[in-house]
Amino acid sequence: MTALLSIRDLSVRYRRDGVEVAALKGVSLEVAAGERLAIIGESGSGKSTLALAIAGLLLASSKIGGSIEWQSQPPRSVTPPSVLPDISPARGEIALSSLPSPTVNVAEGEPSAKLPISPLAGEMSGRTEGGAKDRQPLHFQPVGGRDIGFVFQDPSSSLDPVMPVGKQIAEVARTHLGLDWSQSLARAKTLLERVRLPDPDAALHTYPHQLSGGQKQRVAIAAAIAAGPKLLIADEATSALDTIVQAEIVALIHRLVAEDGMTLVFISHDIALAARLAERIAVLRHGELVELGATAEIINAPRHAYTRALRDAHLDLDAEPLLDRQGASV
């Protein structure tokens, strides 16, 4: 399979209370175009940091080493390209984001603010820095976030509480697909249908607080895919939901990814959930990639003791089979 992006020797360090935290330590992996990749590990293992690094959403104060290199652009299967919505949990609203340069190549310890396009720094901006226009991109360059959709754990903090959800989705379409308001609202309605919100016409006018947690997450997913991204990153997108709703959201993500031909990076601490959705699983521990393989291999024949422990811990807690032995079962 063609690689969509290659991550090489990626390390990320945060600074907190004067102390440096090494969140990622030399992680290398490729994400193939069209695959469903899960990244699992315990709390603090660096999963979110990896997701944010891929999306170019790391704090400007973080120190980044290594590279993230995007390969040639695969054919888009959905609507015209556009800038995608960044649903920023830090800001509690849908913001319009830009990605960093796809080829992020920074010396270890160099501030990420020196990246060609600034990462998250209080608010997302599409400004280029450091004379990015003069650079000759060697690879496909994702523009203004249009190529990555991001779904965060908590839909309550990723949606604007005082804006009807239809408008939140339509805003994305209007701004970035060049549609007028009626076209944008029609698109929002179609997206609400696609994420199976009951009565999409009425749902257009509802506010987030009028929806259940699962419904809010459906809206957040609709907004994340409104621009037709080629890569969808779901960061613990089901963790705040009860088990039944979790399964529904996993099924929804699986269907949308298949329908739109997206690549999926699914972040989860739950190996069972990951196994239901992903074709490959990457296991992070203390910021290091300890194992990467086909889902069936990871589940049935894990090589690393840590992966075995994750699997066995799950088996101890839940008698349900982790995998239907046929791969993703949704």
Ligand SMILES: Nc1ncnc2c1ncn2[C@@H]1O[C@H](COP(=O)(O)OP(=O)(O)OP(=O)(O)O)[C@@H](O)[C@H]1O
């Ligand atoms: N903004 C930040 N400032 C300082 N340290 C951070 C920051 N974000 C994360 N860290 C630290 O970096 C490490 C990796 O965190 P990260 O959130 O990537 O892990 P995770 O596997 O996603 O955890 P969880 O499942 O709990 O979300 C942890 O030690 C965490 O405390």
